[in-house]
Amino acid sequence: MWDAMRAIDYVHTRDDIDTSKIGYTGCSGGGTLTSYIMALDPRVTCAAPACYLTTFRKLIETRGPQDSEQNIFGQIAFGMDHPDYVIMRAPRPTLITSTTGDYFDIKGAWENYRQAKRVYGVLGYPHQVDMVEVEGSHGVKPQSLATIGHWMQRWLLEKDANVAIRDFEDDLQESTVLNCTESGQVLSLKNERSVFDLNAELAKSLAAQRQETNGTLSDEALRTAIRKLAGIRNPSELPAPKMEEVGRIFKDGYHIDKLVLHTDSGIPLPGLTFHPKKPQDGAYVYLTDTGKTGDSEKNGPIEKLMNDNYAVVTIDLRGQGETGRGERDEILGDWKQFYLAYLMGKSLVGPRTEDALATGHFVANYDKPAGERREVHLVGVGQAGIVALHAAAMNPDLFTSVTIKDVPKSWTEIVGSQDLQGQLDSIVHGALRVYDLPDLVRLAGPEKVKFETSAE
Known part of the structure; x- marks a missing residue:
């Protein structure tokens, strides 16, 4: 403009x-x-x-x-x-x-x-x-x-x-006749910078500002600022979800329970529990960009966790799977949902973080006596890893360990890259004025957060 x-x-x-x-x-x-x-x-x-x-x-x-x-x-x-x-x-x-x-x-x-x-x-x-x-x-x-x-x-x-x-x-006219620069591209001009260059420069400046301000903030003050920006309610304000059992599928050596979690959002969250014959008391919440069926292939990551006798609960975060509009775009991700939220002054990260917290609460308390809860290990893959990291930062006591796969360790480091794809879902408008991913790691507890790649 x-x-x-x-x-x-x-x-x-x-x-x-x-x-x-x-x-x-x-x-x-x-x-x-x-x-x-x-x-x-x-x-x-x-x-x-x-x-x-x-x-x-x-x-x-x-x-x-x-x-x-x-x-x-x-x-x-x-x-x-x-x-x-x-x-x-x-x-x-x-x-x-x-x-x-x-x-x-x-x-x-x-x-x-x-x-x-x-x-x-x-x-x-x-x-x-x-x-x-x-x-x-x-x-x-x-x-x-x-x-x-x-x-x-x-x-x-x-x-x-x-x-x-x-x-x-x-x-x-032929386009070359109408060119106003020798090459037909302003980026070839001396000292010209791309939008990526400008964003990287701005991100670096904001990082310096955050270093000054966040260093003086308590963890709770920073959490409050992040919640306000991303649109995440205080975990203490989130009522316990209600679980509806909808069926069971028997497999060789394990079974899959089909369920729906109902929260106060009014959006049902379809989910699956991958259940080994003799599960440990601790369990996993496993989030992916494709929803509850992601990474569930034979000999895949979820099956490997079951081989270690862990029950694994997967969920369709809102906008995914049975609540979604179709397949994600390889480059843009779930861009229609993202921009609808954006026009409403919201992010997808905020409500999806509440979905992850509701799932963690369900797993921690399911079939446990009052006052007791099981250990919950959280895994987030791709853009769902950003959601998982927000959930762990907002309620670190809920999760025993947090594994983040195929996620950048810092937004500041990637904003100048021209090669990234599928990052749109996890954008929080104005985030780098307040926080970056390392701040979420700090709030979740660095000792419990591990970054991995699919190759590893």
Whole structure:
């Protein structure tokens, strides 16, 4: 957004431009940016965002949250919807440009327009907001482009005449002709830095700040700060889960009990207990990114724990397995769920940590006399390892040991990497201003936390 506003600053340095008549348009990501800038910068006289504006309700009910730049943290929670981008600039001229088959739902686009039209009407300028719908999928069509041109002429040139439809694809220049840098990539410029470089620099600065502040905080004060940021309730506030038995599967040398844990979240947590014939009293809680069936293959990690006579309880953390939307994306993880939580001002880590704590409480107290509980060993693999580490940090007395597999030892060390995949699930907005993973290890108890990789 700042770059876009700086572009307007540049236009204002030109003597050959009437800066009282600046138009702004763009499609898809450009439609998103147009929506932001037209709402925030009063220098935009006339705007025509394309293939973006709908309503969050229709977007979430149909396609779900979209790309990262289209999701502002806490946006839905503090009550800002797509129509507000138009309403914020009323009564300056605005054209909502949509296509019938766009995944930015067309019904939501018309609802957006209706809300804006009412506000513009109250202000006495109903004619200064309009909408065009053209048949087609996502993207600006020739008729859309002509209508945008007509709209810009009307409000910037005071010329209200139709613009002819052109098959503009025939006139496209080769991209190299339009390059403004020698290589066609700004990163090749001297002293240029990537977003990864900038993030790494910021993370290093935040680490220095944390070293000063966290060193003076008590463990409980740091826990409180992390709970507030990640959205985790104090373990003392979490009621004991209720277990529902739903079946048993007999295997060679062991059996699997099927269960559902019910917590006050209202979200059922399907789970499995892998039960050897003669189990020890201590037991494992085993969390993976694929839910309750992860690592349960023959001769796999869970079977090896059973060979040591440990019962192993696995669970579908909310959004996984039977509570999920389908398979995780290899690169982005469970990005739809993540961005829905992000729009609500929440993380996935927070509620999933509460799920892990509920599971640990169930295992510790199941079939034990009042006042007694068994030892619980916690394993977390992949992004579920981040959840496990948060759970152990929030209630270290609940877990005897904590094994974290395939998890970075520090967020600070990885934010500058371009090769990481599947990390989105475990992002906590603003985390590095307050804590990093080593702080969680400190709170869980360094002597009980072990990091491993799958290769090991």
